[in-house]
Amino acid sequence: FHPLIAAATAQFGHGGDQAPALLKLELQRAAWDHIGPARTADSLNRMDAVIDDLADRAGRAAVPDYALWNQAFIEWVELRSLLDVARAVTAAARERDASVGGHVRLDRPQVSILAQPYSTVVRGQTGNGGGLRVQAVRARRPRMPAMRLLAMRLKDAWRKTQAKALCLLPPALLDPILDRRYRAILGPGDAAPAVSPGGPAAAVADAAE
Incomplete structure (x- = not known):
């Protein structure tokens, strides 16, 4: 220094x-x-x-x-x-x-x-x-196992399909769905879960299924 x-x-x-x-x-x-x-x-x-x-x-x-x-x-x-x-x-x-x-x-x-x-x-x-x-x-870095890679790609495709479907809904139906999802992410007390840098929660793709 x-x-x-x-x-x-x-x-x-x-x-x-x-x-x-x-x-x-x-x-x-x-x-x-x-x-x-x-x-x-x-x-x-x-x-x-x-x-x-x-x-x-x-x-x-x-x-x-x-x-x-x-x-x-x-x-x-x-x-x-x-x-x-x-x-x-x-x-x-x-x-x-x-x-x-x-x-x-x-x-x-x-x-x-x-x-x-x-x-x-x-x-x-x-x-x-x-x-x-x-x-x-x-x-x-080690390669991701083939089956986990396939599962991750399928989940990603499913999420994108869901997102496209949600965009087609009218606000009266869309807002309650988004509200439930946000509350599920926040958890009890509407507080976001703590994520440790470098931990599995911060690198979902590398976490064990």
Whole structure:
């Protein structure tokens, strides 16, 4: 953490020509355009260029020399963190070179359900200047048993059929059905059940039948 602390401390009183809040807004807009839900190899390359440019300009950000609620410093710290996140997302999206789930590659085919499943792991290392160098690698996961995969696909098709049928109902019939379903999901006391990150409830497709 020492390089990060040193870089943050050195930013106090920096009289640059860039406003951290505006740089952060520019990054957020570029991220939506280039690494949003739908991506291409060209958009990922453009995002790399945006990140490099904003990282350089972040070094010229103006931050007053006081510590009590220094909004410019807060924006600068958030900008540096968002740049690291953008690097990680871009690297992971480039490694995941096909469409699957919520990750859509407009220039690549859909992943086959028979393909070898894997997770994308992003490793980062802080450079001398405090910036993050990232590398995305694939971590193979065990295949889902064929019968469970078939059952999951059938359930998914049944849910979609039900959803289409519900859309045809008039509101007088549809509203009570949806109300019962929402209450069943919430459970007693209308409180949503707790879901532990990484647990079976958070990854239904991987849970044992």
